[in-house]
Amino acid sequence: MNEKTSASKDQTTAGAATKALVVGPYPTRARPSESGAGQGAERDPVARLAEAVGLAEAIDLDIVGEIGVSLHDVRPATYLGKGKVEEIAETVKAAEVELVTMDCQLSPVQQRNLEKAFGAKVIDRTGLILEIFGRRARTKEGALQVELAHLAYQKSRLVRSWTHLERQRGGFGFLGGPGETQIETDRRLIEERMARIERDLDQVKRTRGLHRKKRREVPYPVVALVGYTNAGKSTLFNRLTKAGVLAEDMLFATLDPTLRQIRLPHGAKILLSDTVGFISDLPTMLISAFRATLEEVTLADVILHVRDVSHPDWEAQAADVESILGELGLSGEAGTRILEVWNKIDALDADRLAALRIAARGRKGADRPSLVSALTGEGLDALLERIETRLAEGRIRLEVELDPADGAGIAWLHAHTEVLDRQTLADGRARLVVRVAPERFDGVTRRYPQAEVRAEASSRRRAR
The missing domain is CATH 1.10.287 (Helix Hairpins)
Structure with missing residues (x-):
């Protein structure tokens, strides 16, 4: 009997069998979200409550019910009105609820008073997200x-x-x-x-800096995936890299950043980075704590903003992601590195997909999104071509002729440039067409003074 009781306690502590009630108190009039990131009140209350349930399920809680509350005014003592507190307390007692998750940010006093009123543990949105992160790290x-x-x-x-x-x-x-x-x-x-x-x-930041310095010595551009949690970033990452990163239909399935090398259509190598998903009302302390990790995003050559177009609240989700990217300094000119990827088109009906394709074509140039399905692979070839085109902007093509016996020189070019083409001339010499970033141009021409700049057209001039 004692062993059974002890096992039950252990299970409850782990959160696997904890009975939980999800409460979503959402304002009836528009106002900024609690954290200032995004406009939480403009989001659909039904979608917000579904997301709150998803957060609770992410730590294996036994969800016994969910309650949406139309909030007119926030009460200093209990956040909710007296009648609603009493109503929820009755539900908690009847269902033997052990944990109530409030999809809002509670003050310590509000949390304490609600725990007394409900007779159960109460956790707010920030605490729940922190719990998820703690388990996933x-x-x-x-x-x-x-x-x-x-x-x-x-x-x-x-x-x-x-x-x-x-x-x-x-x-x-x-x-x-x-x-x-x-x-x-x-x-x-x-x-x-x-x-x-x-x-x-x-120390981690310094180590990352050293790793980035080493990567800069090898011409592998970094492409970072960002987006709202559960937008399909990890599925896209796995599809492009053939990696085995955890990709499940749950919020915050990915927490620790992952880097993998892939080849673009013309053979150039890039490093693809999968990062933690963003979410509305992301606690400020989490943004600060993960700044070292998010530096991988801020320093990326191209940023893919992956959006779940099948989600009913996808526009509001995009606004939340853009707000956080703005906090990281990725707005204005820095925002030109961002390409939108409209994911999960496989989950759309024909009419909705046709409407999105028309909307995408209505955008010009770099603002035009790529429509893809990370699950089926549709649209990924075109996406890789867009990435390659974007990375090529501002880069310089050089033509270098080498003695075929100069294996070391050919290996150096492969290691420090993007080798786009290689031909063997009539006299046996090797002609290589390479592409370099402007900051590496001088290093290449110092080593190979015979290198010639090759324009996109057929004309060439000797590099100076």
């Missing part, structure tokens, strides 16, 4: 970033919301000075741990 870097964000969240909660924080410590050794309150001790310990993690992440 697989690398040391990812775990550090999640812990940093979680500590920042905990620190914001230390406002005497719990009675154990109101007692005083006596000041025994390193546990605290004379008369230091428990809340002060907790805050100090959290700040010390955060400082240690930030030092570790600084």
Whole structure:
């Protein structure tokens, strides 16, 4: 009997069998979302509640019900009105709910009061996202970033919301000075741990910088996938790279960034990067904690904004992603590196797909999206050609003639340039057509002063 009880407790702790109720309190009039990222109130309440349920399911909660609430005013004490709190409390009691997830950002006081009223644990949207990230982090870097964000969240909660924080410590050794309150001790310990993690992440940042420097020495452009969570980035990544990255129909299936090398249609190699998905009201502390990872996005040569066109709220999702990219400095001129990819066209009916194709053709040049299905592969060849065309903009073509015995020279060109074509001349010499970024042009011409610039047309002139 005791063993059974213990096993049940372990299962509940893991979250696998925890009975949960999802509550979506959404304002009836338009106002900015709590985090300032995107316009949360402009989103469809039904789609928002479905997303909230998806978040809860991402940590294997047993969802026993979902309740949408039309919110006229936020109550300082309980967020919800008194009548709605009592109604939800009855549902919690009847269904023996252990956890209530509130799809909003609660103050510590609101969280405490709701827990008292419901007689169950209450977690808000930020806490739920942090819990998901904590479970999904697989690398040391990812775990550090999640812990940093979680500590920042905990620190914001230390406002005497719990009675154990109101007692005083006596000041025994390193546990605290004379008369230091428990809340002060907790805050100090959290700040010390955060400082240690930030030092570790600084080291991660320096290591990433070294890796990027090495990559710059080899002419492999970086193409980064970004988009709303569950937009199909990992499925697209797997289709293009033949990798085995986790790709499931769940929110935040990917957390740790992944890099793979692929070849474009004309043989040029690129590094494709899969990154964590974005979401509306993404906690600010998560954006800050993952800044080292997101630098891979900000420094990418091309950014593919993957959008799920089958989702009813896909326009609002795009606005949320664009808002976060703006926070990362990817707006204005930097935003010209972004190509839109309209994914999941396989999930559309014929009329909807035809309408989207017309809408896509109505956009000009670089603003025109690529319509693809990462699941079936439709449209991916055209997408790769667009990536190749975009990367070629501003790059310089050179023609180099080498002695066929100069194996080292030919290998150097393959390692440091994009070799587009190779021909053997009548006298046995090798003629290579290569493409280089402007910043590598001088290095190539110093090594091969005989190199000639090759224009897109047939005319050529000697490089100077």
